[in-house]
Amino acid sequence: MQKIIIQGIKGKMGSVLFKLLEDSEEHEVVAGVSRNYNKNKEVTIPVYHSLNEVKEHADVCIDFSNHSAVNSLLKGAVEKQMPLVICTTGFSDEELGCIKKASAIIPVFQSYNTSIGVAVTNALVAKAAKILKNFDAEIIEAHHNQKQDSPSGTALMLANTIRENSPERDILKYGRHGHDKRNKDEIGIHSIRAGSIVGEHSILFAGEGEVLEIKHTAQSRDIFARGAIAAADFIVNKASGFYGMKDLMGGA
Ligand SMILES: NC(=O)c1ccc[n+]([C@@H]2O[C@H](COP(=O)([O-])OP(=O)(O)OC[C@H]3O[C@@H](n4cnc5c(N)ncnc54)[C@H](OP(=O)(O)O)[C@@H]3O)[C@@H](O)[C@H]2O)c1
Structure with missing residues (x-):
């Protein structure tokens, strides 16, 4: 059973991903990250303000949030030595540089579109x-x-x-x-x-x-969530490095 943290669990994509993972027999969402978790009544798992506050053990974190959250995301993942699947968009060149830098320490899968x-x-x-x-x-x-x-x-x-x-x-x-x-x-x-x-x-x-x-x-947000889950399965036991959809598709 692969244990997953979702950053952006309250958002449109985070909610779709959470629902798909709840129905999966191979995955378990152990925690979420959101800035407004007190208002989050429908999610029954622990939800924290940032990744490094998460107490539960997990194998991988999937991020569908906002580019402004990237520094705390990377800090938390590096501290926990946790593989990251970054699906958020809108990064500046500087933010992309930070993601690449972190990939020297942990495995990072990044794609602006996981379909x-x-x-x-x-x-x-x-x-x-x-x-x-x-x-x-x-x-x-x-x-x-x-x-x-x-x-x-x-x-x-x-x-x-x-x-x-x-x-x-x-x-x-x-x-x-x-x-x-x-x-x-x-x-x-x-x-x-x-x-x-x-x-x-x-x-x-x-x-x-x-x-x-x-x-x-x-036609549905499920396609992005399914791709993100496939990316999480792909990256979970990889060495540190920067991975993308081409790697997931075997170089095609
Ligand atoms: N790669 C792909 O295939 C793909 C597909 C669809 C969307 N996306 C991208 O995924 C991201 C999310 O999309 P969405 O449609 O789900 O957007 P959304 O509904 O606006 O959700 C964004 C989530 O991010 C959280 N958030 C925002 N700023 C944050 C911060 N500084 N720290 C922590 N959490 C923060 C928000 O929750 P709180 O307000 O509770 O913090 C919210 O739950 C966007 O960048 C979108 O372009 C990627």
Whole structure:
């Protein structure tokens, strides 16, 4: 039985993850982390303000919270020598640097999108970017109106994949207005925030007379939670290091 701590247990993703793990025979949630745990009536396990306050033993911590919580998350995990699955988005370069630094001491799995479908989308985008170098690349993403960070971490991940596979596209253009024409080197990124949309990512490669569209639609938050559980199973006995969806998928 793998023992798990959830940071962000009160949130939309934390609640979905908790429910899936409650139904699992191979996993047990032993504690949660939330800033407002007193108001948390529905969760029956102990809930703490920060990871290093957690008293229960656990094998791994899964984080779906907020980028501002990363320092206490890393501090707690390093102190406890606990593997971490970080699913939160919106990190600054400095915060990402701290995560990488911690991965020299403990195993850290990090992904802005833990859905297997998005991992395959990313692999397809890599291939298209490499071959369709003269096509214009644009990313359109849509999420619910409560999402805090824009563009989505997944859109940034997809943009980086395009850049890595066609370095000539080196300008990220967030939205468009005004009179300037499109620059050939740009990757356009457009964010829609509306209603309760779980998550959509559409990647366009548009050439002369043809458009290739690669699209992923998340219909339920379960897909991210399931991927996070698979990541936890994957990382739990690994050596310290930085792991991601590519490692989980065997390098594909
Ligand atoms: N990797 C993926 O596949 C994936 C998929 C979906 C979402 N996400 C990301 O996961 C994160 C959570 O998403 P969500 O939709 O669940 O958001 P949410 O509903 O707003 O929940 C965020 C949770 O984080 C907690 N939190 C916020 N600031 C904190 C802090 N400084 N310290 C400790 N806890 C803090 C909040 O609880 P308290 O107020 O009680 O502290 C809340 O429970 C976001 O970054 C989102 O973009 C990732």
